[in-house]
Amino acid sequence: MADNQKLSEVEHVKDASRYLRGTLAESLENPITGALYPDDTHLIKFHGSYQQTDRDLDSERKRQKLEPLYSFMIRVRVPGGVATPAQWLRMDELADEYANGTLKLTTRQAFQLHGVLKRDLQQTIQGFNEALLDSIAGCGDVNRNVMLNPNPHQSRVHAEAYEVARHISTHLTPRTSAYWELWLNGEPQFSSAPNEGEEDAEPIYGKTYLPRKFKIALGIPPHNDTDIFANDIGLIAVEENGRLAGFNVAVGGGMGMTFGMSDTYPRLADIIGYVPAGQVVDVCEKIVTIQRDWGNRENRKFSRLKYTLDRVGLDVFRGELHQRLGYALEPARPYQFRSSGDAFGWAIQADGRAHLTLFVEGGRVADRPGSELKTALREIARFHQGDFRLTGNQNLILANIAPEHRLAVQALLQEHGVPVEANDALTxxxxxxxxxxxxxxxxxxxxxxxxxxxxxxxxxxxxxxxxxxxxxxxxxxxxxxxxxxxxxxxxxxxxxxxxxxxxxxxxxxxxxxxxxxxxxxxxxxxxxxxxxxxxxxxxxxxxxxxxxxxxxxxxxxxxxxxxxxxxxxxx
The missing domain is CATH 3.30.413.10 (Sulfite Reductase Hemoprotein, domain 1)
Incomplete structure (x- = not known):
């Protein structure tokens, strides 16, 4: 790590946080304000939440000498974008009970709840954890939700790639017990939490985690609907004889920049080689550790992996990766991407199962006059036996619909004014x-x-x-x-x-x-x-x-x- 005099404010907060605890418990118990203590606004991001205000009301509340209307956004991870009907129903319920009554489907295949008050944070987080969802690492300087092309009918290797995405997500989830301690009464729900009696440790991240956020996406050609080159690590699936053989590895993507600073810029990832599927988790871990050790911790505007790569050079980075792995990546395999959008409407498989991709404007699942999308999806979730799959384009796939349920799904959507064939209804x-x-x-x-x-x-x-x-x-x-x-x-x-x-x-x-x-x-x-x-x-x-x-x-x-x-x- 750099000299202490050069560390950014956030680095000092992380260092003193006791593995992401800080004074969050005291902040949550403080009844005087709807906000957290300043340092805790950084730490709660690692738990999947951002403190926000309703900016539409800021001026009027200031005039009335009231503090801003503080609330929290919670980002719930859905690795690979695949959720069960039970999980959908729980998120729908929590949106009505504690949030603003809507669900946001993000461009990273996650759920977002908006408008949750501080006093309701713990109940909300406990609510979706009971459905085997979590928000740890939904935000913060760690690996975020792992993305994958979610459409099962588009490729024969989807199921295998999905298991890889889940494995990467689990492996790179922070190990701190702070999440379970603060939100779940100290009761771990998943294997990523420490066992009873173990002390906190972060074998991959270390106590100050990464210099900045980190994103991983998997793509299955010819569809680049997860925009893999916009990620710190992009993994391009390579298929051989109908099975997943491995991945081309791309590194150094990222979208953010700052107006007026030409030395900040978006960047697309560079392909550095190919790795067999069985080694891809190891490769992801070692790339993360290089960024942990080499990333800029002085100025967060230059802390993403893309700036590390352009500072040290791709050859130096590749050499360090090979040294940490103990082996070299193979040359990249041929591939071709043709599109990055979603294919809407029905797709029927030979076994009779169906998949329906629905357009969700802005990713906002809500009931509006003439189109009660949220209600329709709630009613479908009560009998649907397949999946709800969130796409990287903020849309939704009702996947693996049983043949006997297809007409019921179609009828419910039409009854609630939801267009089934977006290709016909929209430009x-x-x-x-x-x-x-x-x-x-x-x-x-x-x-x-x-x-x-x-x-x-x-x-x-x-x-x-x-x-x-x-x-x-x-x-x-x-x-x-x-x-x-x-x-x-x-x-x-x-x-x-x-x-x-x-x-x-x-x-x-x-x-x-x-x-x-x-x-x-x-x-x-x-x-x-x-x-x-x-x-x-x-x-x-x-x-x-x-x-x-x-x-x-x-x-x-x-x-x-x-x-x-x-x-x-x-x-």
Whole structure:
């Protein structure tokens, strides 16, 4: 670790935290405020929660001399995106009892509950742990939820890859007993917790954990629907003779940057070799330990693995990895990604089981006038015998539906106004759109995203239909700040909030997730966004080549230059 004089504030908090305990117990018991003590706001992230305020109410509460309306977001891990009907029902129940009545499906295949008050945190966390879900490492400077292509009918190797994802998740889950002590009355629910009488230790992370968050995703070609190159580790499944043989390993992806700091940038991961499936957990662990030892602990803006790689060089990093493993990775195997979106509607397997991929706008599961999605899914969960699978695009797959239940599922969705065939009901632009939560609860947001994007899409849908592009899939991503939670720099159209009602417009990412976009125009309001995109879309409708994607088109026509590496993102 670096000299103590150079450590960031968060590093000191972690060091003194007694393996993530800090004064959280005292904070939770303090009845005077709805907030935590300042140091504890860092530590609770490791337990899967962020302290937030309702920013819509901040001014009025300040006028009334009240403290901000504090509440908490809780992120519940779902490794590989696969949840049971019982788990879905429990999350639905907790959303109504303790949160704001909605479920958020995230771009990392996790559940989020919003609006949980401090006094209800323990009951809420106990509630989903009873359903064998947890929030430990949902946030914080550790490995987060492990992602995987969740669609079982798209590949024969899905089940094997899913077991790998679960194994990686379990292996990299923090071992501290603080989570069980604070939230579960000291009763471990999973094998990651210490046994009775054991002292806390973190054999992989150490007492100060990682310098920054860490993300891992698995992808199964030809579908890159987990955007594996946006992760610290991306694992590309390699299939041989119908079985999972191993993975190509990519390292150093990450989306966040800071406005006005050109030495911060999004970056896509580099492929460094191939590893057999039986060794992939070992490879992930050793990469994590290199970042633990080499990552920047002085300035958190430069603490992600991507900056470590660009500082030391890929060859030096690969050499260190091989030394820690005791063996070298094999050369990467051939693969091809064709898309990064979801395929909506029904898919029927030869054995009669069915899978239905539903569009969930903004990932928000809620009841709205004319479309009672939350109620419909609750009723389906009461008899469904398969899975609820969260996708990396904020959508939902009702998987492994029994033949005798298919008509009942279809009827319930139609009865509650939920479109079953999104391909027919929505434009291609809306089907592929992602948005982060942003205002009103995210403390980092400069602008709206989830609440506003449908309004913008209403206008852009009109343009798409007028130009005959309504069924053309174009990836649009919007975030309320440059941290990139909805992966805006991988959007063929990326919109990143600069101020309330103002966005930077980025163009030119690859449809398959293998190229970043580039800044096109800055500080646009809604009229400016529509005015900037309309002539580009018109040109695309008239001048595109056969099968040419919008992101490729804007580069070929010279609207933006291609971004070849994170280091040239701002050029």
């Amino acid at each position: 291609g632009l809306r089907r592929g759109a992602l948005a982060c939560v942003a205002l009103n609860t995210c403390t980092l947001a400069f602008a709206e995203a989830e609440r506003y994007l449908p309004q913008l899409l209403d206008r852009l849908d009109g343009v798409m239909r007028q130009l005959g592009l309504s069924q053309d899939d174009i990836l649009l991503r919007m975030t309320g700040c440059p941290n990139g939670c909805a992966r805006p720099y991988l959007g063929e159209i990326g919109l990143v909030g600069r101020a309330v009602g103002r966005y930077n417009l980025y163009l030119g990412a690859a449809f398959n997730g293998e190229r970043l976009n580039k800044l096109y125009q800055e500080m646009l309001d809604e009229d400016g966004i529509v005015a900037a995109l309309t002539p580009l879309l018109a040109d695309y409708a008239q001048g595109r080549q056969p099968q040419e994607r919008f992101g490729d088109f804007v580069i070929r026509r010279g609207y933006v230059h291609a971004t070849t590496h994170g280091l040239d993102f701002h050029q």
